[in-house]
Amino acid sequence: MIRNMTLTLAAILSMSTTIALAQSTTRIRGTVVSLDGNTLHVTPNGGGVEEAIALSPKGTVIALVPAKLSDITAGSFIGTAATTQPDGSLVAKEVHIFPESMRGAGEGHREFDLGPKSTMTNGTVGQEVRSTAGNTLTVTYKGGEKSIVVPPDAPVVMFAPGDKAMLVPGAHVQLQARKGDDGTLTAERVTVGKDGLVPPM
Secondary structure (H helix, E strand, C coil): CHHHHHHHHHHHHHHHHHHHHHCCEEEEEEEEEEEECCEEEEEECCCCCCEEEEEEEEEEEEEEEECCHHHCCCCCEEEEEEEECCCCCEEECCEEECCHHHCCCCCEEEECCCCCCEEEEEEEEEEEEEECCEEEEEEEECCEEEEEEECCCCCEEEEEECCHHHCCCCCEEEEEEEECCCCCEEEEEEEEEHHHCCCCC
């Protein structure tokens, strides 16, 4: 059963990545107000107008659960949002661990929308250097490699199967929604923090 759940999770995340690349999407981070049928009402982080997002009938909820830096070993496939420092170095704002079956998903280094000069790097962990200031992860991907400093206070999470029952008022979510010609928003996947966890990416 666990293997089937992992494979299902991998297929969902892979499909969502393909959809995100094929269509223009907007990222929404916020708190659940309510779930009415297949319509999710979310208040964006930082305030603003409540958003109503139609969840695709085939859409799925993915949970985020706490993890530790020690869960990451050489060869792990991870993603990390980071901030580019004046000297060009990268300091992680968070790290998320992909299931092994998702190796290669979203691989690469690109700009991200988690603050000024933020980036997202998905790749395979090479070496890890420990120091009093934190750990440095060497993350390799097709065509490149980045060294990313992970401060001790940077949150580390991992993906896990979830369901709509987790979309209760007050739950913290992140999603990418497609905007239709009529202005309506539709999402194929919702990532929700389990037990009050706030998705850090």
